[in-house]
Amino acid sequence: MAPVKVFGPAISVVNIDFKALEHKSPEHLKRNPFGQMPAFQDGDLLLLESRAIGRYILRKYKTKANLPREGNxxxxxxxxxxxxxxxxxxxxxxxxxxxxxxxxxxxxxxxxxxxxxxxxxxxxxxxxxxxxxxxxxxxxxxxxxxxxxxxxxxxxxxxxxxxxxxxxxxxxxxxxxxxxxxxxxxxxxxxxxxxxxxxxxxxxxxx
Missing domain, CATH: 1.20.1050.10 (Glutathione S-transferase Yfyf (Class Pi); Chain A, domain 2)
Known part of the structure; x- marks a missing residue:
């Protein structure tokens, strides 16, 4: 999730209480059906898996560094x-x-x-x-x-x-x-x- 911190826009972070099993709650399971972290929501789009989320952010918010090296x-x-x-x-x-x-x-x-x-x-x-x-x-x-x-x-x-x-x-x-x-x-x-x-x-x- 480093791209979120480095290159992504301002985001709202939702803290999950693992001891209270919030990651297994029906609400969170809608975001990540495996009951794990992370989960990422951009409008109606729900994403899971940190590497996929990172790629999405770098593709959407293109930077001069071009870290995915798309185009080559x-x-x-x-x-x-x-x-x-x-x-x-x-x-x-x-x-x-x-x-x-x-x-x-x-x-x-x-x-x-x-x-x-x-x-x-x-x-x-x-x-x-x-x-x-x-x-x-x-x-x-x-x-x-x-x-x-x-x-x-x-x-x-x-x-x-x-x-x-x-x-x-x-x-x-x-x-x-x-x-x-x-x-x-x-x-x-x-x-x-x-x-x-x-x-x-x-x-x-x-x-």
């Missing part, structure tokens, strides 16, 4: 590949860490299963090796241009930029740069200011 078939396809890699490879191994260390303990009071976290961290390191090989050839996932593919890695990674995931990413130099400042450069290209401190170890400044 090969570049747009490379962006799609980067997004699919995030969904099927990166998210698959980082999500048990995020949920185990943050969401489950905070939202549900479920203790962290350290073995699951450690096993997932080892899998993450192997996945990052593939990214390292790819990013050693190009500055960004799609090529020599910043795109929605790079931005899609920001949310979960930034949650742990000072913790175990960040340690793993530091061991992969190209990934350190790709994830750490993708959002900052996107903001810079649109003339915005960075409203939070960049992850430590990132030398670029976009203020």
């Amino acid at each position: 078939l090969s570049e747009a396809t490379m962006v799609d590949i980067g997004i699919e890699m995030e969904r099927h490879q990166y998210y698959r191994v980082i999500s048990p860490i995020v949920y185990g260390c943050l969401f489950n303990p905070v939202l549900d009071g479920v203790p962290t299963n350290q073995k699951v976290v450690d096993d997932s961290l080892e899998k993450l390191k192997k996945v990052l090796e593939v990214y390292e090989a790819r990013l050693s050839q190009n500055t960004y996932l799609g090529g020599d241009f910043l795109s929605f593919a790079d931005l899609s890695y920001f949310p979960f990674t930034y949650l742990f930029h000072g913790d175990t995931v960040r340690i793993a990413i530091r061991q992969v130099p190209s990934c350190e740069g790709m994830v750490g400042w993708a959002r900052g450069e996107a903001l810079h290209q649109e003339g915005h200011r960075w409203h939070c401190s960049p992850p430590e170890g990132i030398s670029r400044s976009f203020n």
Whole structure:
């Protein structure tokens, strides 16, 4: 949902109380029939799935950065590949860490299963090796241009930029740069200011 924060219009945010099971309420199920988050409404249009919502926002509110790279078939396809890699490879191994260390303990009071976290961290390191090989050839996932593919890695990674995931990413130099400042450069290209401190170890400044 980073495109909403960075490039989207002013929106109304509806907070959902998970403990009260509001995400399973009939009202929310109209927005997302799976009873999950996020859900997005634009007029009569109801959308679910964060990556699809992000694409919709970037297509509707076109920006000079052209993060989907529409208008160039090969570049747009490379962006799609980067997004699919995030969904099927990166998210698959980082999500048990995020949920185990943050969401489950905070939202549900479920203790962290350290073995699951450690096993997932080892899998993450192997996945990052593939990214390292790819990013050693190009500055960004799609090529020599910043795109929605790079931005899609920001949310979960930034949650742990000072913790175990960040340690793993530091061991992969190209990934350190790709994830750490993708959002900052996107903001810079649109003339915005960075409203939070960049992850430590990132030398670029976009203020």
